[in-house]
Amino acid sequence: DAGVIQSPRHEVTEMGQEVTLRCKPISGHNSLFWYRQTMMRGLELLIYFNNNVPIDDSGMPEDRFSAKMPNASFSTLKIQPSEPRDSAVYFCASSPGHSSYEQYFGPGTRLTVT
Amino acid sequence: DQQVKQNSPSLSVQEGRISILNCDYTNSMFDYFLWYKKYPAEGPTFLISISSIKDKNEDGRFTVFLNKSAKHLSLHIVPSQPGDSAVYFCAAVDSGTYKYIFGTGTRLKVLA
Numbered sequence: 001d002a003g004v005i006q007s008p009r010h011e012v013t014e015m016g017q018e019v020t021l022r023c024k025p026i027s028g029h030n031s032l033f034w035y036r037q038t039m040m041r042g043l044e045l046l047i048y049f050n051n052n053v054p055i056d057d058s059g060m061p062e063d064r065f066s067a068k069m070p071n072a073s074f075s076t077l078k079i080q081p082s083e084p085r086d087s088a089v090y091f092c093a094s095s096p097g098h099s100s101y102e103q104y105f106g107p108g109t110r111l112t113v114t
Numbered sequence: 115d116q117q118v119k120q121n122s123p124s125l126s127v128q129e130g131r132i133s134i135l136n137c138d139y140t141n142s143m144f145d146y147f148l149w150y151k152k153y154p155a156e157g158p159t160f161l162i163s164i165s166s167i168k169d170k171n172e173d174g175r176f177t178v179f180l181n182k183s184a185k186h187l188s189l190h191i192v193p194s195q196p197g198d199s200a201v202y203f204c205a206a207v208d209s210g211t212y213k214y215i216f217g218t219g220t221r222l223k224v225l226a
Contacts, residue, residue: 105157107156
């Protein structure tokens with residue numbers, strides 16, 4: 001298995017632009033998580049899905065952030081409009097679910113908003 | 115409100131010696147704990163875990179200890195190797211709500 005796949009690996013955009021981050025979880029995993037990593041706050045959980053349904057989005061910072069999981073093999077995290085303070089590394093992770101708490105992380109997307 | 119804390123941002127240890135990384139939590143509903151290791155430009159990778167019904171779990175050079183009364187867990191690496199140099203995150207899970215909280219990480223440097 002290729003593991004969790006994220007694209008792009010790096011994204012540089014100007015303030016106000018829309019940014020879409022993509023994730024392909026490990027096949028057969030039921031849960032998918034989006035995290036943001038910053039120096040100040042470490043790894044923050046933004047949202048997680050179970051069986052493609054958003055379960056907890058309390059970590060989504062504001063309405064500019066949205067996430068979708070249209071099917072079991074694809075998820076997107078969108079920021080519109082982007083701001084410089086959104087600059088961070090965004091990780092996607094998947095988990096088998098069913099009382100397995102281990103998460104498998106993708107390589108991350110480094111987002112820079114200028 | 116940081117429910118999971120790693121108070122040491124960094125730690126340096128000589129090769130062959132023991133590395134001890136600490137983690138404290140505040141929420142008594144957490145009942146499962148994990149440690150992840152992260153190299154630069156990579157995502158975190160799972161290392162070892164422990165359920166709240168245990169106080170110790172060992173896997174090769176890695177041992178996790180859980181002290182529920184103190185709401186404290188620690189990761190012991192012995193002997194430490196240069197390849198262990200990475201950032202280590204602890205994570206705590208409330209299995210009832212699937213609330214999953216990471217600590218801020220401790221950067222371990224193992225000196226050759």
